[in-house]
Amino acid sequence: MKNSSGNTKFLILSKLVKSILSLSHGNADVERGFSENASLVTDDRSSLSNASINGLRATKDAVKFYGSGMVHEVPICKGLLDSVKDAHSRHHADQEKMQRLIKEKEEAESAAKLLKDRELLLIEKEQKLIDERNVLQRELDNASKMLDEGNSRLEAAVATKNFGDIEVAQLLIGGANKKLDALKTQLNYNSERMNQLRKKVKK
Template identity: 60%
Template sequence: RELLRLLPLGNDFLRHLQFMHPLIRQQESARTSLMIVARDLPQMLSGNDIDELHAEWRMYENENIPDEWYEQVNVTSESPQTTRYYSVDHYWKHVLSIKNSSGNVKFVVLGKLVKSLLSLSHGNSDIESDLSENEMFVTDDRSSLNIATINGLRATKEGVRFYGAGKVHEVPVSKALVDSIDLAYTRYSTDQEKTQKIIKDKEALNASVQLLKENELRLAENEQKLIDEQKSLQNELDNASKMLDEANYRLQAAITAKNFGDIKTAHLLIESVSKKMGFLRTQLRRNSDYLSEIRKKLRYE
């Protein structure tokens, strides 16, 4: 699975390189792949070269190629005969050494193409070279390693290498160079100002968000306190309501018994409980109003 992820198996150019395989040289697909690869390299082959390449491939298809050029047969007493194949460059070394009746190389354009393709790099040396060069830019002061900084350092180094043969003091100083330096400093200052503004705006935004969270937390705590207080007030109101019912019952019993002492006591109890219930209802209404305000703030924030 890792090889499927890393290897360029979907690269059409690499897939068409199979035309160099000795076992498919007489197949139509090999000739098609050859022409596709040749046309993908216009910097190497001209139109006349492609025509000549097509003719040479026809001769190559009809060439009598011995099996020994690409097969190696091993016969041992311990195992039966096994066939192994030489590497593709070993095979083409023999093919490209074929000469015509005049003693000249028979496959000129084909040899040029095959040698170029066999010399294609299939490693990661370019990447390793770039990484090594980028590593040199990391100083004790820890230069910024963002893309813009690396590109700027690489461009400066390449400029010194091109104009001054790698020596800074050999770079010719011109008015255009001085103007470019001034412009670079101006752009650097502008970028720094923009960066600082972005940082300050971000800090202000974070502070606002933090303040908003603190306000929400405080409102949520106040809401919970009011809810708890409302439950307590409601319990007291329920108890007062029960006491009022009991006082009314006592009053009716005292009236029936014509007990004026109990009647007076019942009246006092009813009056006291009624006042308390009025106070509790007022507190509950005020508590409900506060809760509504807090929930409205939480909803809008």
């Protein structure tokens, strides 16, 4: 239909009608496809890949189209012969590609597992260092209390001029200072190991 100017009317409507007419009016073709797939993929062929199923379907459709459903009626042309000759090499190439993809996937999974194991190991080591630091800190607090107690005893002993208590207090102070020095050294070493470990975690 055209308007008074000679231009076609309802351009979009005509496209819509053509699109609607291109749709199948039933689902017989789809159902037929399901039936053909069911006949191809039997119990003893359940491991067929999508590519194999598509190839079988394409071959069956080609026999229907070119040979009216009879294999011996399919015309033998050069293109068909060349395709048959190349089939083995293409299959071999596909198998190599599949094996390569499987190997790459396995390597990626193995690398991911190693990375996860490494991360878990580092986390475990970090937790051990944290626990060790907490223990050292508690011992440091106890040593500090022992030092305070020694100083208090020393002051009291000096005030009373009790030389026996002075000697005991000095021993207590000396032991506390020695303990504090050892604990501080261990805490510094703990901090160094913690820093080294955290650097590894960031890598």
